[in-house]
Amino acid sequence: MGKTEQVLTLEPSTELRFKGPFTEVVTSHLKITNPTNERICFKVKTTAPRQYCVRPNSGILKPLESQTVAVMLQPLDVSTADKSKHKFMVQSLFPPPGDIKLEEIWKAVKKDDLMDSKLKCVFEEGSGEAFTKAKTPTDSEAKIPEIQPSTPKQDDDMYSIVETMPQTNAGNTPTSSAGQSATTIVGDVSIRILRRRPPRDGFEV
16 A cells, blocks of 8 residues: 555645854744644654754644644754755654544554655755855854764655753753653753654654
């Protein structure tokens, strides 16, 4: 059986644009609409979870309901970053009748029941032109390390979901072990990256 076609409507539909300067957090917005008469669960994933904060990164849309998602790019030297690795995927599914427990539903879903849409990231200068050069960060500006997969992966397998939360304790960064989460302080935002074993579909969640 083939893959189910995406029913959600995304605005924008194919790319997220971020307008510099990139020495501070830059936000792009994604509007997700459920045009059907059924409930739909959605989840936002990215290939660069350490570089972005997404709020909300998952949820449930009632029939004909819309949700605006804020995608926040952390300070970045665009001139040296591998921009081809900055992509997003919106996954969705029709939940079963009754009460919805998102975590259990995403664990149990079959790959053929998932719907998805992919968006690339475009970086622009303040004038709106595609970004070609970036300001060289000063010593006081933190650089964000790129994620390098330890082993070659298929394109879809490189997307991860990242949880975000306001910074509450900038002085402490918890350590992590397999199956747990760790909080990384980036600028004015904390990013909690889940470190779990990939599920059957190969995605990190």
